[in-house]
Amino acid sequence: LVHPIMQMHKNPQRILILGGGDGCAVRELLKYKSVQQIDLVDLDPNMTDLGKNNSVLLEINQGSLNDKKVAVFNKDAYIFLENNVGDFYDIIIADLPDPRNIELGRLYSHEFYTLCKRKLRNNGLIITQAGSPYYATNAFNCIDKTLQSAGFSTVKMHNQVLSMGEWGWVLGAKNP
Secondary structure: OOHHHHHHOOOOOEEEEEEOOOOHHHHHHOOOOOOOEEEEEOOOHHHHHHHHHOHHHHHHHOOHHHOOOEEEEOOOHHHHHHHOOOOOEEEEEEEOOOOOOHHHHHHHOHHHHHHHHHHEEEEEEEEEEEEOOOOOHHHHHHHHHHHHHOOOEEEEEEEEEOOOEEEEEEEEEOOO
């Protein structure tokens, strides 16, 4: 989820993570010297509290959510994008649950990806988890097409994740 998009951007300084309250994506982002600011938006304050304070998660995420470069916002990602008018990002990472209901489905909508595109700088990139390309092929392809409908040029990606099986992501470029 993190490394392909970070390798594709020439100078990623400001990163927005939507979801990812466990801090593991932040842990990986902090390995890049160019990163100056990471805003993490996760709806569940209990999850981000665990990511900041639970001894098991602190060991796994290496204390990433407590890093001075990281700001945590316990808000709905859609509302955060609508209301946060002043900040723009080089990269947006959508580490969100599968769209299993209406509330989650709007985080995979044309409108949501349009909001994401508005928050990206001109050379900005987005990546979203997209489920399994084999076991949820229609959903995987739908996410790709929805990103395209919002004006992104996309690349579908997948990899074998030992704990989840074959998993997929879609990467989008604002101005390829």
